Amino acid sequence: MLDKQNQEERIDHLDALLGQFIAQTNTSFIRTERHLQDLSKEVNNLKAEMKDFKDEMRDFKASSDHDRKEMNKKWGALANKMGTLVEDIVAPAIPPAVANFFNSDVVDLFLNSERKSKSLNLQAEFDAVAATETHVFIFEVKSRPRIQDPAITLDVVKSSANFIPNTASSSMCRYWLHCDSPRPF
Numbered sequence: 001m002l003d004k005q006n007q008e009e010r011i012d013h014l015d016a017l018l019g020q021f022i023a024q025t026n027t028s029f030i031r032t033e034r035h036l037q038d039l040s041k042e043v044n045n046l047k048a049e050m051k052d053f054k055d056e057m058r059d060f061k062a063s064s065d066h067d068r069k070e071m072n073k074k075w076g077a078l079a080n081k082m083g084t085l086v087e088d089i090v091a092p093a094i095p096p097a098v099a100n101f102f103n104s105d106v107v108d109l110f111l112n113s114e115r116k117s118k119s120l121n122l123q124a125e126f127d128a129v130a131a132t133e134t135h136v137f138i139f140e141v142k143s144r145p146r147i148q149d150p151a152i153t154l155d156v157v158k159s160s161a162n163f164i165p166n167t168a169s170s171s172m173c174r175y176w177l178h179c180d181s182p183r184p185f
Contacts, residue, residue, distance in 0.1 A: 086111055086112060086127045086128055086139075086141050087111055087112070090127070090128060090139060090141050091109065091111050091128060094106065094109060094128060094130050094137070094139065095109065095130070098130055098132060098135075098137060102132065102135065104132035104133065104134065104135060105132060105133075106130045106131065106132055107131055107132060107133060108129075108130070108131040109128070109129070109130050109131075110126065110128065110129040110130075111127070111128050112125070112126075112127065112128075113125070113126045113128075113129055114126075126138055126139075126140075127139050127140050127141045128141070
C-alpha cells in the first residue's frame with residue numbers, strides 16, 4: 001500500500017489537475033460564450049442587411065415599374081406625334097372600309113394633313129381625310145383617348161369645310177377611332 005506522504009502527493013497532484021481542468025473549461029466556456037455573442041451580432045447584422053436589401057429591391061421594383069409605365073407613355077406620345085399609328089395601321093384600312101360600308105371608292109386620301117384658312121386666320125390638323133365622289137370622311141385617331149376627344153373632333157368636323165376644298169356639295173362624315181391594347185404602346 002501507499003504510504004501517507006505518497007497519497008497526499010497524489011491527492012495534491014489530482015487536485016492541481018482538477019484545478020487546471022476547471023480553469024481551462026471555464027476559459028473555453030468564456031471563449032464559446034464570446035463566439036456565440038459575436039455570431040449572434042453577425043446574424044442580427046445579416047438580418048438587418050437582408051431587410052435593407054429587401055426594402056431596396058421593393059423600391060427598385062416600384063421605381064422600375066414607374067419608369068416602364070412612363071416610357072410606355074412616352075412611346076405612345078411619340079407614336080401619336082409621328083403619326084405612325086395612322087400611317088401604319090389606320091390608313092391601309094380606310095379605302096376597304098369606305099368601299100365596304102359606303103359602297104364608294106376613295107379618290108383622295110390625306111394623312112397627317114395640316115390645313116390653313118388664310119381668309120379666316122384658322123388652321124387645323126387632320127389625322128386622315130378620305131374623299132369619295134360624294135362624301136368626305138374625317139378620321140381622328142388616338143392611342144390614348146381622353147373624355148373630351150370626341151367633342152373636339154366634332155368641332156373639327158363642323159369647321160372642316162373651311163379647310164377642305166370642294167366639300168360644300170359633299171356629305172361630311174366624322175369617325176373617331178381609338179386603339180386600345182392590353183399593353184400600352
